[in-house]
Amino acid sequence: MTVTLLAVAAVMVVTLLIGLHGVAAMRTTSDFLVASRRVSPLLNSAAVSGEYLSAASFLGVAGLVVRDGIGALWYPVGFTAGYIAMLILVAAPMRRSGALTVPDFAEARLASPGLRRLSAAVVLVIGALYLVPQLRTAGLVLSMVSSLPYWVGVVIAGVVVSATLALGGMRAATYVQAFQFLVKLLLFIVPAVWLVAAVTPEERHTAVHPVEFTHFTEDTTVEFRVDVTLETSEAVTAATPDGGEVVIGPGEVTVEAGQTLVFPEGAPVPEVNGGGTPGGEQWHRPLLNLSDYGHPLLATLAMLTATALGTMGLPHVLMRFHTSPDGRSARRTAAFTVALLGVFYLFPGVYGVLGRVLVPGLYLSGVTDTVVVALPSQVSPGWVGALMTTLLVVGAFAAFLATSVGLLLVISGAISHDLLPGGLRRLRITVLAAAGVLVLLALPSAPLAAGMLVTWGFTVAASTFCPLLVLGIWWPRLTRTGAVSGVLVGLAGTLGAIAMALFGPPLEGWQAILVAQPAPWTVPLAFTTMVVVSLRGQAPPWSRTAMLRLHLDEPPRTSPPNR
Amino acid sequence: MPWRTRPRHDPIGVLRCARAVVDDLRDGLSGPGARRAARRLRRLLNAPGLGLADLSGSLVWSGRAADSEAVSALVDQVLRGETAKDRPPLMAAPVYAGDGIAGALVVVGQVRRSAVREAASWVADAVERGRLEASADRAEQAELRALRAEISPHFVYNALTVISSLMRSDPDQASELMLDFADYTRYSLAQRGDYTTLSDEFHAIETYLALQRAVLGDRLRVQVRVAPEVLGVAVPYLVLQPLVENAVRHGIEPRAGTGLIQVTGEAQGNDCVISVEDDGVGMDPEHARDILAGRGGSDSVGLANVDRRLRHVYGPWYGLVVETAVGAGTRVIVRVPRFQPGVMP
Numbered sequence: 083m084t085v086t087l088l089a090v091a092a093v094m095v096v097t098l099l100i101g102l103h104g105v106a107a108m109r110t111t112s113d114f115l116v117a118s119r120r121v122s123p124l125l126n127s128a129a130v131s132g133e134y135l136s137a138a139s140f141l142g143v144a145g146l147v148v149r150d151g152i153g154a155l156w157y158p159v160g161f162t163a164g165y166i167a168m169l170i171l172v173a174a175p176m177r178r179s180g181a182l183t184v185p186d187f188a189e190a191r192l193a194s195p196g197l198r199r200l201s202a203a204v205v206l207v208i209g210a211l212y213l214v215p216q217l218r219t220a221g222l223v224l225s226m227v228s229s230l231p232y233w234v235g236v237v238i239a240g241v242v243v244s245a246t247l248a249l250g251g252m253r254a255a256t257y258v259q260a261f262q263f264l265v266k267l268l269l270f271i272v273p274a275v276w277l278v279a280a281v282t283p284e285e286r287h288t289a290v291h292p293v294e295f296t297h298f299t300e301d302t303t304v305e306f307r308v309d310v311t312l313e314t315s316e317a318v319t320a321a322t323p324d325g326g327e328v329v330i331g332p333g334e335v336t337v338e339a340g341q342t343l344v345f346p347e348g349a350p351v352p353e354v355n356g357g358g359t360p361g362g363e364q365w366h367r368p369l370l371n372l373s374d375y376g377h378p379l380l381a382t383l384a385m386l387t388a389t390a391l392g393t394m395g396l397p398h399v400l401m402r403f404h405t406s407p408d409g410r411s412a413r414r415t416a417a418f419t420v421a422l423l424g425v426f427y428l429f430p431g432v433y434g435v436l437g438r439v440l441v442p443g444l445y446l447s448g449v450t451d452t453v454v455v456a457l458p459s460q461v462s463p464g465w466v467g468a469l470m471t472t473l474l475v476v477g478a479f480a481a482f483l484a485t486s487v488g489l490l491l492v493i494s495g496a497i498s499h500d501l502l503p504g505g506l507r508r509l510r511i512t513v514l515a516a517a518g519v520l521v522l523l524a525l526p527s528a529p530l531a532a533g534m535l536v537t538w539g540f541t542v543a544a545s546t547f548c549p550l551l552v553l554g555i556w557w558p559r560l561t562r563t564g565a566v567s568g569v570l571v572g573l574a575g576t577l578g579a580i581a582m583a584l585f586g587p588p589l590e591g592w593q594a595i596l597v598a599q600p601a602p603w604t605v606p607l608a609f610t611t612m613v614v615v616s617l618r619g620q621a622p623p624w625s626r627t628a629m630l631r632l633h634l635d636e637p638p639r640t641s642p643p644n645r
Numbered sequence: 646m647p648w649r650t651r652p653r654h655d656p657i658g659v660l661r662c663a664r665a666v667v668d669d670l671r672d673g674l675s676g677p678g679a680r681r682a683a684r685r686l687r688r689l690l691n692a693p694g695l696g697l698a699d700l701s702g703s704l705v706w707s708g709r710a711a712d713s714e715a716v717s718a719l720v721d722q723v724l725r726g727e728t729a730k731d732r733p734p735l736m737a738a739p740v741y742a743g744d745g746i747a748g749a750l751v752v753v754g755q756v757r758r759s760a761v762r763e764a765a766s767w768v769a770d771a772v773e774r775g776r777l778e779a780s781a782d783r784a785e786q787a788e789l790r791a792l793r794a795e796i797s798p799h800f801v802y803n804a805l806t807v808i809s810s811l812m813r814s815d816p817d818q819a820s821e822l823m824l825d826f827a828d829y830t831r832y833s834l835a836q837r838g839d840y841t842t843l844s845d846e847f848h849a850i851e852t853y854l855a856l857q858r859a860v861l862g863d864r865l866r867v868q869v870r871v872a873p874e875v876l877g878v879a880v881p882y883l884v885l886q887p888l889v890e891n892a893v894r895h896g897i898e899p900r901a902g903t904g905l906i907q908v909t910g911e912a913q914g915n916d917c918v919i920s921v922e923d924d925g926v927g928m929d930p931e932h933a934r935d936i937l938a939g940r941g942g943s944d945s946v947g948l949a950n951v952d953r954r955l956r957h958v959y960g961p962w963y964g965l966v967v968e969t970a971v972g973a974g975t976r977v978i979v980r981v982p983r984f985q986p987g988v989m990p
Contacts, residue, residue, distance in 0.1 A: 121873035126873075180877075180879060180984055182983045182984040183915070183984075186984045189986050190986045255872060255874070255911075256872065256873045256874055404877060404983065405873055405874045405876075405877070406877070407844070407876065407877055494914065495914045498914075499914070509913075509914050631989075
């Protein structure tokens with residue numbers, strides 16, 4: 083495992099070096115006439131994908147497949163479909179507005195400094211909901227490959243991100259992110275292809291014809307990284323590594339974090355936190371199974387609403403579209419991004435179904451996000467397995483770093499640029515402070531699935547920025563008061579639902595789904611509020627001009643780019 | 646003053662109200678804030694109805710409506726005769742701003758004459774201030790336009806000389822340079838809006854440098870490195886070219902041997918940072934300070950000009966930063982926000 087750690091260290095160093103010399107990617111050595119050549123939509127979409135594919139995509143989706151079933155594959159569908167909504171509704175007008183961020187857009191379209199500050203606050207909320215799972219997943223992977231405690235992993239991850247930023251990663255380098263996308267794609271696809279080739283034909287068969295995981299088929303070691311409640315109908319005797327024995331059940335038993343148990347072959351599999359076991363009836367239903375609340379169709383639609391409408395409000399992604407020279411190429415960038423992400427998201431399913439067959443014990447530990455990294459050594463204990471594990475850990479870390487650096491920069495930018503205007507040198511300090519706060523938030527979040535937290539980030543974006551952008555771009559009668567109240571209502575609704583899901587009493591059935599995935603009611607609520615409040619007021623007189631500015635094509639460039 | 650006797654108006658409240666009236670009347674007596682100003686004045690005077698008329702006689706009214714014919718006749722009289730008509734319950738006082746009359750204040754109800762006159766002169770001061778602000782703004786705009794960097798005659802002369810000398814020996818290069826020159830002059834003399842994109846700015850300095858390389862030959866080496874994220878950023882016209890010209894004329898031309906000019910542009914968070922660096926003769930930092938303060942003499946107006954324009958457009962934080970010492974070359978750093986409302990190419 084030292085090799086893996088060295089590889090991770092190498093990734094950090096390389097990222098740091100690329101960050102320091104990032105701008106050199108576009109250079110004209112002794113002559114010139116390159117600067118006015120614009121960046122192509124394909125390259126820009128690779129950069130968008132590189133920024134977008136986070137540790138949650140790299141590891142989280144496969145983990146959700148193991149835990150919740152193949153219905154979790156709707157997550158990548160939603161993550162990708164968001165770019166279609168963006169392509170149709172937002173990409174080109176947003177680029178024409180010239181705005182770099184949603185707060186900028188709010189001020190440009192409605193000339194309201196108050197709305198700007200409110201949007202900046204929403205950026206902070208989305209950024210935190212998105213960054214915490216990145217830190218958490220990086221911490222988990224680090225603790226898994228190095229047997230360090232979880233909190234050390236999280237702190238290391240936070241230090242690496244803020245150091246990368248503070249030491250020169252402040253640039254939003256397009257070429258670096260495009261390169262990162264290629265790295266991630268290769269590091270994800272190569273081990274997947276190898277895994278499919280290396281497993282036995284029976285395992286391949288079981289992977290696509292799942293049977294319920296009811297009894298351990300071999301002695302299974304489970305490391306519990308979080309507190310987990312197990313439920314069995316008959317007593318199970320598990321061994322501890324030091325030779326002791328633990329009897330579980332019958333009934334509910336809570337296993338504390340940090341314990342390791344070996345379940346003997348043939349023992350019945352306990353249920354975890356009241357959920358079913360992998361491979362069961364619900365597991366292979368092609369709809370999202372949200373913590374066994376039932377109503378799979380509602381759950382799927384709720385998640386799709388959040389992700390498809392939330393993508394357009396993700397601050398770090400939106401910023402990338404500013405690189406496109408005009409509205410037309412911004413739209414093309416979004417189209418290419420759909421294709422590139424589509425290629426990447428073909429593979430989490432492979433890891434998911436193989437993971438259910440090969441490492442079902444992970445499901446007991448309550449943290450399935452490490453399944454991708456755990457697979458290769460199960461298939462081949464030799465050096466090939468170790469190599470593949472290393473590739474995947476490196477890829478996951480690259481994904482984590484690329485997204486986190488971008489997000490942390492956006493958060494610090496929102497704080498130092500929109501919320502506390504005045505100074506210029508404050509950005510670096512803000513980066514460090516924000517990273518510290520986020521690490522503290524990530525420490526208690528180990529039991530929350532990365533996919534879940536990220537989807538909450540999407541939900542906040544869908545209930546605040548989506549109405550603001552869509553109505554701001556397509557409806558001239560939007561007023562400041564309307565926009566502010568819509569954003570406030572959307573934010574309050576989503577945050578209230580999240581707080582309820584985290585700290586409230588346990589719910590059942592469709593109420594539970596609407597609390598855990600509030601998008602189906604918060605998005606329409608925010609839209610309605612914005613429309614109703616706007617209709618009662620008077621739209622600013624310049625709104626027609628502002629709309630024309632957003633929707634008319636740019637004048638053709640007068641200076642010839644190349645002769 | 647009548648409001649002093651009423652306990653619910655403390656002096657701070659009155660001050661606040663008066664300041665708000667000044668704010669509301671920024672755009673004159675017929676501006677969008679006039680109705681709010683009338684409402685505030687009516688409360689201040691404790692009158693049942695109050696109106697503000699502009700020079701055309703059109704009224705903005707607050708409170709109880711009065712007989713409209715009587716009011717417009719009264720306003721007409723006041724505007725023509727420029728005298729106060731103060732016989733309660735309908736009173737009107739002229740509002741003077743600058744050298745002439747700007748409108749009238751109409752008050753309905755039992756209000757003391759002195760109060761009406763006092764209010765009218767307060768309104769006059771507010772209108773006057775709004776006018777001064779607007780004219781200061783216009784003056785600044787005009788100055789900004791005048792400051793728009795001009796093409797240097799020195800450079801035009803050199804470029805044309807070099808092109809004509811190449812005409813025989815290397816007609817291809819001469820025609821190439823002629824096109825560059827045409828391109829450059831079109832860009833510098835263009836009468837478009839006040840802003841352009843950084844990409845066009847870079848294109849302009851590239852043509853400029855191509856011409857300078859023809860003039861200086863091998864003595865000038867150039868490196869341009871631009872990150873694609875900043876190419877679409879909107880900036881005022883010709884902010885970079887004077888900096889590059891400065892580097893060539895005061896950095897490279899006076900020194901012996903070859904010199905290198907590096908131009909880089911990159912994004913740093915929400916800002917875009919451009920630096921123009923030469924390894925030429927440099928200067929005394931005190932001298933650089935004088936130049937930025939506008940005390941550098943006619944030869945170096947370029948830097949001070951760019952500095953002033955940047956500060957005017959983006960605010961006091963966004964001036965030029967000059968790093969230099971004698972013999973150590975010069976680096977000029979421009980920092981602009983990647984998006985600023987109102988700054989559009």
